[in-house]
Amino acid sequence: MTDTLHDHADPELYKGEPLIEMTDIGKTYGAVRALKGINLTVNAGEVTCVLGDNGAGKSTLIKIISGLHPHNEGTMKVDGKEVSFSSPRDSLGHGIATVYQDLAVVDLMEVWRNFFLGSEMVSGRAPFAPLKINDMKRIADEELRKMGIVVKDINQPIGTLSGGQRQCVAIARAVYFGARVLILDEPTAALGVKQSGVVLKYTAAARDAGLGVVFITHNPHHAYLVGNHFVILKLGQAVLDKRRSEVALDELTRQMAGGDELTELSHELQK
Amino acid sequence: MTPTRTRKRLTAAAGMATAAALALGACSGGGAPSTTSTGGGGGGGGNSGYTFAMITHETPGDTFWDRIKAGAQQAAKDTGATLKYSSDPDASKQAVLIQNAIDSKVDGIATTLVTPDALIPTIKKAQAAGIPVDTFNSGIDFFQQAGALTHFASNEKLGGQEAGKRAAASGATKILCTIQQTGSVALEDRCAGVKASFPNTENLQVNGADDAAVTTAIQAKLTEDKSINWVITLGAPQALDTIKAAQGAGRPEVKIGTFDTNPDAAQAVQDGKIQWFIDQQPYLQGYMAITQLYLYKKNGNVLGGGQAVLTGPSFVDKTNIAQVLPFIKQNTR
Amino acid sequence: MSSTPVKTDPSPSAPAEASNRVTLGWSNRLLARPEIGALVAAVAIFIFFLIVAPAFRSPASFFTVLYQSSTIGIVAVAVGMLMIGGEFDLSAGVLVTTAGLFNAMFCYQLGINLWVGAVLSLVVCLAIGFLNGYLVMRTGIPSFLITLGTFFVLQGANLGVTKLVTGSVSSPNINQMAGYDSLNWIFAHEWAIGSVTLSITVIWWFLFVGLAAYVLQRTKIGNWIYAVGGNAASARAVGVPVTRVKVGLFMTVAFLAWFAGMHYLYNYNTLQAGNGVGNEFLYIIAAVVGGTLLTGGYGNAIGVAIGAFIFGMTSLCIVYAGWDPNWFKAFLGVMLLLAVLVNLYVKRLSTTRKVG
Numbered sequence: 001m002t003d004t005l006h007d008h009a010d011p012e013l014y015k016g017e018p019l020i021e022m023t024d025i026g027k028t029y030g031a032v033r034a035l036k037g038i039n040l041t042v043n044a045g046e047v048t049c050v051l052g053d054n055g056a057g058k059s060t061l062i063k064i065i066s067g068l069h070p071h072n073e074g075t076m077k078v079d080g081k082e083v084s085f086s087s088p089r090d091s092l093g094h095g096i097a098t099v100y101q102d103l104a105v106v107d108l109m110e111v112w113r114n115f116f117l118g119s120e121m122v123s124g125r126a127p128f129a130p131l132k133i134n135d136m137k138r139i140a141d142e143e144l145r146k147m148g149i150v151v152k153d154i155n156q157p158i159g160t161l162s163g164g165q166r167q168c169v170a171i172a173r174a175v176y177f178g179a180r181v182l183i184l185d186e187p188t189a190a191l192g193v194k195q196s197g198v199v200l201k202y203t204a205a206a207r208d209a210g211l212g213v214v215f216i217t218h219n220p221h222h223a224y225l226v227g228n229h230f231v232i233l234k235l236g237q238a239v240l241d242k243r244r245s246e247v248a249l250d251e252l253t254r255q256m257a258g259g260d261e262l263t264e265l266s267h268e269l270q271k
Numbered sequence: 272m273t274p275t276r277t278r279k280r281l282t283a284a285a286g287m288a289t290a291a292a293l294a295l296g297a298c299s300g301g302g303a304p305s306t307t308s309t310g311g312g313g314g315g316g317g318n319s320g321y322t323f324a325m326i327t328h329e330t331p332g333d334t335f336w337d338r339i340k341a342g343a344q345q346a347a348k349d350t351g352a353t354l355k356y357s358s359d360p361d362a363s364k365q366a367v368l369i370q371n372a373i374d375s376k377v378d379g380i381a382t383t384l385v386t387p388d389a390l391i392p393t394i395k396k397a398q399a400a401g402i403p404v405d406t407f408n409s410g411i412d413f414f415q416q417a418g419a420l421t422h423f424a425s426n427e428k429l430g431g432q433e434a435g436k437r438a439a440a441s442g443a444t445k446i447l448c449t450i451q452q453t454g455s456v457a458l459e460d461r462c463a464g465v466k467a468s469f470p471n472t473e474n475l476q477v478n479g480a481d482d483a484a485v486t487t488a489i490q491a492k493l494t495e496d497k498s499i500n501w502v503i504t505l506g507a508p509q510a511l512d513t514i515k516a517a518q519g520a521g522r523p524e525v526k527i528g529t530f531d532t533n534p535d536a537a538q539a540v541q542d543g544k545i546q547w548f549i550d551q552q553p554y555l556q557g558y559m560a561i562t563q564l565y566l567y568k569k570n571g572n573v574l575g576g577g578q579a580v581l582t583g584p585s586f587v588d589k590t591n592i593a594q595v596l597p598f599i600k601q602n603t604r
Numbered sequence: 605m606s607s608t609p610v611k612t613d614p615s616p617s618a619p620a621e622a623s624n625r626v627t628l629g630w631s632n633r634l635l636a637r638p639e640i641g642a643l644v645a646a647v648a649i650f651i652f653f654l655i656v657a658p659a660f661r662s663p664a665s666f667f668t669v670l671y672q673s674s675t676i677g678i679v680a681v682a683v684g685m686l687m688i689g690g691e692f693d694l695s696a697g698v699l700v701t702t703a704g705l706f707n708a709m710f711c712y713q714l715g716i717n718l719w720v721g722a723v724l725s726l727v728v729c730l731a732i733g734f735l736n737g738y739l740v741m742r743t744g745i746p747s748f749l750i751t752l753g754t755f756f757v758l759q760g761a762n763l764g765v766t767k768l769v770t771g772s773v774s775s776p777n778i779n780q781m782a783g784y785d786s787l788n789w790i791f792a793h794e795w796a797i798g799s800v801t802l803s804i805t806v807i808w809w810f811l812f813v814g815l816a817a818y819v820l821q822r823t824k825i826g827n828w829i830y831a832v833g834g835n836a837a838s839a840r841a842v843g844v845p846v847t848r849v850k851v852g853l854f855m856t857v858a859f860l861a862w863f864a865g866m867h868y869l870y871n872y873n874t875l876q877a878g879n880g881v882g883n884e885f886l887y888i889i890a891a892v893v894g895g896t897l898l899t900g901g902y903g904n905a906i907g908v909a910i911g912a913f914i915f916g917m918t919s920l921c922i923v924y925a926g927w928d929p930n931w932f933k934a935f936l937g938v939m940l941l942l943a944v945l946v947n948l949y950v951k952r953l954s955t956t957r958k959v960g
Contacts, residue, residue, distance in 0.1 A: 106834035495659035
């Protein structure tokens, strides 16, 4: 399952090296203030969890990092250089791959087309150059098998895969194309127990391969299973910012201000 | 100003128009002749100072109404009057336009009477306000009821009947009558007229907004029914399309006649590709509708003797096309 | 669980999941292709009319149907691609007429070679296409509404400008002007082969369909078109330039509308200012009958071509069959509904679960 990661992870990533440094980041939409004074560092080989209830500002933060919206205040540095992304393509170009809650896949399109969307393999540089379809199908199939996803037909529409499988395809896509920072936006929110487990294992494997991972969730239990660093957002500001050694699961849960109460999910993860 | 002098004026105007048109015709080579469509020099008519309103049921984009308008404008020019033209294909809206004219206290109203029930009440109001009204183009059976001075029109059914007779005279075995718009009473009347005098007539609905659709539909019909050897179209563009359709169906012997005309169709008559066209002389309808109002205001003259004044049907074929062609080219027929 | 050598051994959970997956046999896959439903409908209608309409049974009639299909089909290809990309263009019908009117009036009034006018007309059309796309992307207003506005503007302009320039509602006859012969050959040539007339538009139609099919299925841009139509937000998130793709699609519609306009001009020589109105829906119908989803992201060029052919066949075969033409539109509607239903049924067949 994790071979893909080792094959594609950037060999020059050093554990602990800061990949993204956000200082005093703020964002307003017109008269509405979505974020204020956010400090966040994403280090290689670590999982930074961003928690918070709905409306806390998590998705705004992610949109800034992934290039969908630029920040109004503060500075963001990637690999030490100050940046402000103008589009997702920009952010991707810096090695930041985002896997969205709604998965950023196009349900009607085949699995292999989705896998290579935005990074298609073409023969030659002309605008209407032919796609290397056979190669793309083969690679997509191989990569997915390595992750333990066996699709009967790589040509089937991606909408026919289960939710967890689609998540993993999206993650595999991000990693395959050489992401250095992986942002997972509520990856387990819509998944059942077993599928959540698969995703969490994959997150841990990405971390171990040296990628910097930002894990957004409103589930402190899932966060605590994989996280090295925790940030809780409330109404656009950080109310907690601690490393794993400084905080216990109970406190995390309490700090979540009693938002979503977790009931029937109980997990066991062998670490 | 006596009627004779006015008539002399009109003749002079017509004469000058012919002369101008012929002269211009002689000077043009391929490409645009530098003439506009409203025909030759105005008769320099006096300054009567009248304002006349003309209201029709025109659907925008019809060449036919253009010529009516052109005639009306020329008549206004010739009599030194101002013309206010407005139109709406919807009957109730047309009634509102007539009301607008009454409110602006015009000196006379010329209107079409396509939906008598909707329009007659408002026409009566105009007359009650002392504004004379004459009608033209449609509603020949209702103008007396409306109390209009007179009615200038061609008779669509009559035109159809004549068309049927002419086709029969040149050996028609079965006639195809093509209708290029849906739900037009005038067009249906034309084909009904053809059928009245020539029972073996079949109608075909075609999409007048798409020449390819018209051509292929007629071509298909001519292929499907080999007994059809005459096609009567209700618009000049459709007649031109039929020439192509007959060729395409491998039946160039099929004869074509049409209602209304345009410069290309008129040329085709001269070249023998179309047998004749039937003209309502829309220019004349518009011209006379305004002139009648002028004469009534001036002298109390009324044309028609209680009957409608027919401006058509007038048939133009190879025998008289030569005289008429220049007028068609300058849009004054 | 964490250090299993994975290369040859999929994780134990995988086979269990695989057995729950729907097995898609090859016949299912074939039926799932968007154009198959349309093809089935086309064949059914074709056989039906062969039986019912004796006049249809000749090659000449078939080629007449092809010609009629091609005049709709050429623009429908682009409209279909635009619909796959998730947008509508209601101004395509009148744009065809705008292209021809511009060419004719510009050249006639200034006495310039028709080629100049044709090229300028193309520039004007592409600008209008760009405007459509730009307005849609910039304002976020549905393309249905934006292009409805463009439709009205063009309809009015076609009439108003023609009247202003020529004093009548039709363009002047340009067949005596310089450049006519060559342009007529390119856009309106007809070969007479025995009793059959083959119009060059049919060849152009096939060419454009082939090009569109290639672009959609086999190029990067085609992938992008399906993506922006299927889920524009997802596409944008992975770096697909959504705005550029959509504007490009609108400009493609404009290009093919210009092309069709050139055919109408050089084949019929004069154009009525009111022409083209109503055809915008025929292009959409051809695409939908051909299996294109109204919501975008699904369909292909072959299907659109079959849809155009179904329209051409139905509209003419009603005449070939000698049916009462007053009922023409009703018949056409019924046949098209049937075609769409067959399409849907075939697609349903293809997604029936076969567990095992």
